Amino acid sequence: MAGRSVSLSELQAQGDRLTWLEGRPLEKGRTALVCQEKEDAPFDLLPPAYDIGTRVHEYGGGAYRISPSGRVVFSERRSNAVLLREPDGRIVPLAVREGCRYADFSFSADESGVFAVCEDHSMPGEPRAAIVWLDERTERALVQGDDFYAAPRLSPDGGHLCWIAWSHPDMPWDATRLGAAALVWKDGEPELEKRRLLGNADRAVSYVDPVWEDNETLLVSSDETGIWRPCRFRPAESPIPRFLPDPGGESGFPHWVFGQTSLRPLPGGRILAQIVSEGLSRTRLFEAGAWRDLSLGAPAQVPVFLPEREEYAWIDTPPDRPPAIVRGHPETVLRSAFAFPPGIDAQDCARPEALTFPVSDGGQAHALFYPPCSRTHALAPGEKPPLVVMAHGGPTGRASTAFSFKVQWWTSRGFAVLDVNYRGSTGFGRAYRTALEGQWGVRDVEDCIAGVRHVVASGRVDPARCVIRGSSAGGLTVLMALARSDVFAAGCSLYGVTDLRALAEDTHKFESRYLDRLIGPYPEQETLYLDRSPLTHVDAITAPVLFLHGDEDKVVPLDQARSMHKRLQDLGRRTELHVYPGESHGFRQRETLQDSFARELDFYRRIFMAE
Template identity: 35%
Template sequence: MTGGVGMTTTTAAYGSWPSPVDAALAAAHDGRPEYPGVVGDELWWTEPRPAEGGRRALVRRRADGTEEGVLPAPWNVRSRVIEYGGLPWAAVPRPAGGPLLVFCHFPDQRLYAYEPDAGPDATPRPLTPVSGTGGGLRWVDPVIHRERGEVWCVLEEFTGPSPTDVRRVIAAVPLDGSAAEDRAAVRELSDDGHRFVTGPRLSPDGRRAAWIAWDHPRMPWDGTEVQLAEVTPDGTFHGATTVAGGPAESIPQVDWDAAGRLLLVSDRTGWWNLYRAELDPRGGLGEQAALCPRAEEFGGPLWKIGLNWFAPLENGLIAVVHGKGTTSLGILDPERGALVDAAGPWTEWAPTLAAHGTRAIGVAAGPHSSYELVELDTRTGRTRVVGAAHTDAVDPAHHPEPRVRTFTGPGGREIHAQIYPPHHPGFTGPPDELPPYVIWAHGGPTGHAPLVLDLEITYFTSRGIGVAEVNYGGSTGYGREYRERLREQWGVVDVEDCAAVAAALAAEGTADPARLAVRGGSAGGWTTAASLVATDVYACGTIIYPILDLRGWATDETHDFESQYLHGLIGSIDEVPARYKERSPIEHVDRVTAPFLLLQGLDDVICPPAQAERFLTRTAGRGVPHAYLAFEGEGHGFRRADTMVRALEAELALYARVFGITRTDVPDLEYRT
């Protein structure tokens, strides 16, 4: 049959279509640029290098538009503070000799200083020491103060062998290298009275520092506090006090405008909105005025230290990332409350903004483009791509056309999702056949599935397998009430919402009810495993670096940042111990009857392989076909190209076997029973 002018469409079984998007291509385009910053007249950022062992490279765009690496391999610009890291670099221009860079190197987590334009013999020099205690010393969110000869940042210091033997403070590291072998040469600017802190933001006159702090058992999207301190002439903090926030108010970002007024994002109304406050004569805050009150988000979950959803510009305007479900880059006039969005095809802006004069730079993607660096000039209103520009790896006709949907779940609650139907310009399915679909559960669980081009999704849809990304109750982007649906309901609401979307797709004739799968990583891996335990909706599942044993995860099997996350998601283990057993997939392997694939990084300290191995031990001999792939050198989130290729091909092999699809382009799996 004919599919269009000059194009012939072949009818073939769903899932059997050939595709130019192989696993290697999808792996090569995994990840996104992060942490843009302006250094003199250059734009710098980090970007993933899956083919180089998964390192994060630091890239610069010179004034003539050429892009080049700042540091050669194997330098890896990435922090491990709270394991998820955060802003790992800072650089400042100098009158001579080129810029000065300070960065965190992933393998040893030391801070290094480097002058990239100092000549071919220039090499990074360490600024901080190595500690043999626990996880050592880690650093994030640096700001260089050349006039003081220091870099100020967050220090995470392990005090014992346990992942929770840790303290965090704001610290000042000498730029002269005197602390490279001497921990005592590092000045502590804040005390360790709070478990978690962000880096300080200095007022324009340099006399005040503001930062965010919070404590267990709250996560930063539950409740945080804004700390304000005087900065004395000798560079110490004095009189730190709480001026905003609380246990039920999430403030994920704080900064200053040019007039010395404090800017902060708060969800006190149920939505993360932007506020401004004058300092009162006693050093506290005056009235906090909402600058653009709306039922949408101007902030998000603080999973990494140094994320920012707004950036003040020198003309008094404020660049903001905002939206409901999808996000836009807007320019806010704080005096009038007027908000004008940047024009363009982008539907997701990452919370990593940079400001340069009257220009804002962000990282954005859309349904037909991957993440790229975009600049908005507020003088002209024009946008342009300025780095890591999207290029079509294949004919874009192979990409799916997503449909944003709202489904109805138990009790009539709304469930948000993106549906990616099977799509190929040269193939269509038989008229008497419905396509298989895979339900994707995102991680977090306090997270969000963005509406962007993802070649992993195209990998499946271009072969005739549909994908549905579910922003189940508990997801961000829809206000605090939607986010709070998961409170003490993890393993219930997320499972029900994913199943409701799957059932609706089958009932309306979009998906084959006999060929539904579920997959997810991290918290999404939990939802996948819990779904295979609690429902009979799915024919199979792909469980990726999951949480499987709540009691283990609540005691000593995860890192400090999330060690008490379950207080909100499940309840206190001391108060509801039975719930931990009731919800854990590992306690109910006898209910798993569908085949599954389990993928695990052996260096994962967030969802450790011990949980996966215990789950497999209990599953053995029960007659359920399953496969297990463990990857050396991989942690939480696969970063190496060879790992991603093997994992993606294994996932397709599982679906081919279970859905009755003939494929010869992926290796078979070795199944256990």
């Protein structure tokens, strides 16, 4: 399926027009901009020479924006150029600087230019961030001084601009500052006046996903009450928020990438929100002072609204069908990420069961359990399935119920899967999210081991054939779990962290202080960094380990995998390392996707056969 599947992201709407991004492995991982108008078939808005994307904060997102008149501003991944596609198809360059990256665009009211986040890599040291104005003639910095910025959003009348900012050592889910200012124009260029910070300056509060509800009212998710929850600001009147009634879950996402949307104002004072409760997502509508559920399938983020038809469109992500762009109803598919092969349908897809199980300190952790699933193949009579435990990346993230090849690959081959939402995951409130502070490499590991013991005790899986896999931060969890327990027969680290000291000294700006809370300040806590690093505990790892890594990874450099692999080799342990040329942090190319899954499956099979 790797060559026939596309990724779907960043759905936007203007009038009755929908646009979205498609990542295409068959085109060497290129991301295309696709458009659908009225009842017409979807088509590419840009020639194949353009690859839409940005590497601001390395993880990117927010790589394009469409205006009411149909103009499109976008970032070209390979050149970092910011270009403007006119409605007649002409491509016009905007005035950007060499060595800079741009993301999270917003058009001015007259569409003469755009506001954007700029990350300047042109000087030695850490890149500098700013919110800038771009047009065809000039670039001008409007807001600067903080380490990071996101979400420059213009009020409907163009009279106000808002943004969020944060600085080291905070990550955006720890604390951000919400800013707003009046926007005035002098000689055709914007200036900001009456700048103010909103909210409680005495508390660490994470504000995410700001959007203007009208010309005077700003809607944003704040975790001041313990969960990300919608609140309203009227900046001209007061810096104090007014919280909406509890929506029954969290209304925000951790800001790993730009372009995420969890709140959407609707006509008549209504609000649409994407809510996560106990790790599960649903769509809710705020109307007449109360929240109610909407039956809109399984949107990845809050749906867009099409006013001409009074209907919604969204990226539908059910657990047993391909992700798809849908309009009005989950069955009205405009574009599907892939088509099932002949003879395969939803009945061959495992569906998740949400589990809660006890962990250390008398607490609880969460996971999604998937049993093996196939109409044409079965385990031997009385055989319990092997288990693949998955440790998500981040570690500030969560396991999702959306259809996933990395889940269905295993369940269709007789494996059960346990996707663990260990302490530190999002979707369970701030207290659960911060439970990993100072405890990374401890509580996440404990929770993965406890999850295995829980499903083993319930008789669901074969205790002798449990393996663990994880990518990025999840790779550290994998390796530490192998060092601290004997419940796993093998493990796979995909571009995973092995040496926390090296990571603290050699990673990109966005995450360069991430470990201050997860571990402790470096180098003051160097001893703790050593203790939490898998590389320190190589002697304790006796189970076989597979390492898969790209040679262009700037987030977790390849040397992390190479060092761990060599140490295991020197000890005579069973270990394999495979490096994928041209891949960075996360695999995108068709050949890589195919080989990595097949290689990992073969690795486990050989271990099971040997035992």
